Amino acid sequence: MEADIVVDLQYGDTGKGKVAHFLCKSKKYTHVLRYNGGCNAGHTVFHNGKKFVTHHIPVGVFWGVRSVIGPGCVLDPVQFMRELKELADGGVNVDGMVFIAKNTHVITEKHKAEDGNEEKLGTTRRGNGPAYRDKYARVGVRAESIPELKPYLIDLYDEFHGKKDVRILGEGAQGFGLDIDWGDYPYVTSSHCTVAGFLLNGIPPQAVREVWGVAKVYETYVGAKKFEPAEPIFEKIRTLGEEFGATTGRPRQVNWMEMHLLEEAIRVNGVTHIAFNKADILRAIGQWAILDGGVKKSFADEKSMQAFLVERLAKLGVAKDHIYFSEHKDRV
Numbered sequence: 155m156e157a158d159i160v161v162d163l164q165y166g167d168t169g170k171g172k173v174a175h176f177l178c179k180s181k182k183y184t185h186v187l188r189y190n191g192g193c194n195a196g197h198t199v200f201h202n203g204k205k206f207v208t209h210h211i212p213v214g215v216f217w218g219v220r221s222v223i224g225p226g227c228v229l230d231p232v233q234f235m236r237e238l239k240e241l242a243d244g245g246v247n248v249d250g251m252v253f254i255a256k257n258t259h260v261i262t263e264k265h266k267a268e269d270g271n272e273e274k275l276g277t278t279r280r281g282n283g284p285a286y287r288d289k290y291a292r293v294g295v296r297a298e299s300i301p302e303l304k305p306y307l308i309d310l311y312d313e314f315h316g317k318k319d320v321r322i323l324g325e326g327a328q329g330f331g332l333d334i335d336w337g338d339y340p341y342v343t344s345s346h347c348t349v350a351g352f353l354l355n356g357i358p359p360q361a362v363r364e365v366w367g368v369a370k371v372y373e374t375y376v377g378a379k380k381f382e383p384a385e386p387i388f389e390k391i392r393t394l395g396e397e398f399g400a401t402t403g404r405p406r407q408v409n410w411m412e413m414h415l416l417e418e419a420i421r422v423n424g425v426t427h428i429a430f431n432k433a434d435i436l437r438a439i440g441q442w443a444i445l446d447g448g449v450k451k452s453f454a455d456e457k458s459m460q461a462f463l464v465e466r467l468a469k470l471g472v473a474k475d476h477i478y479f480s481e482h483k484d485r486v
């Protein structure tokens with residue numbers, strides 16, 4: 155078994171969907187595995203020039219690769235069926251391509267109703283937190299007990315360990331700053347957003363090859379805590395960068411990229427490759443800066459900021475030629 159992982163180094167919405175879609179096209183995988191989160195996620199993908207937003211279903215489906223929702227996730231059957239239909243209506247062949255591990259927990263109507271009133275954390279109100287709570291309280295419902303999910307159910311042990319040639323791409327959701335343990339608690343999600351969360355889905359650690367960390371050249375966060383400094387530049391970045399939630403449409407708060415968060419995320423995840431997205435947005439704005447432990451450092455131009463990042467990350471052991479800057483929403 156071999157596995158590569160796509161993992162978010164910030165607060166979600168860094169462009170994991172795009173990177174996973176790209177890797178899936180250029181490499182030969184037998185499976186794409188969503189390993190954490192629920193339909194709180196929104197992954198924007200351009201396929202053959204057409205825009206899709208996925209919530210549950212992994213990007214393998216666009217390339218005819220078996221797409222598996224693992225037991226590290228929680229699944230809303232209603233949203234799942236809706237998404238299958240949306241993809242099919244958009245011309246994507248979903249038949250016999252999408253699977254759910256039978257031990258995956260389900261987001262129920264009750265969970266959604268409860269989360270629907272949430273205000274303190276600013277959740278996506280998709281029932282994510284209550285579903286994980288019930289899973290760990292051992293009063294949850296597994297996918298195997300939902301009749302309409304029967305056609306999609308698989309045993310993940312048989313799927314991954316009973317076959318000869320298994321090459322998996324892990325598609326993470328949310329991000330390091332939202333991780334239940336590593337994020338800014340309680341302003342976090344209820345799942346494991348690091349590579350450890352990938353391993354929880356029945357993957358032996360020796361299988362892991364490449365860990366693709368995804369970040370933006372600036373940060374965004376959606377939720378109740380105050381995140382954005384009161385400076386007009388961030389409004390500009392939000393507008394130009396189209397920083398509005400793919401799931402809820404909420405405006406994302408914007409700030410410069412914090413190096414300390416990035417470095418923690420790189421080390422904890424054992425990142426081997428990095429894709430920085432949205433270089434084109436800072437270029438259009440004409441300002442380049444980062445935060446280093448809260449202290450702002452500005453750069454004269456794009457080249458000097460990129461050189462700084464490459465030097466800094468090389469110190470953490472990330473090879474210089476494994477660091478990419480992307481300037482297109484549908485290309486890496």
Ligand code: IMP
Nearest residue numbers: 166194195196276277278342343376377
């Ligand atoms: P929950 O995951 O819906 O419980 O929300 C908890 C926090 O995580 C809130 O601040 C959400 O806005 C944030 N969040 C959850 N999923 C995503 C995502 O896919 N992208 C960005 N933020 C997310």
Ligand code: MG
Nearest residue numbers: 167196197400
């Ligand atoms: Mg998103």
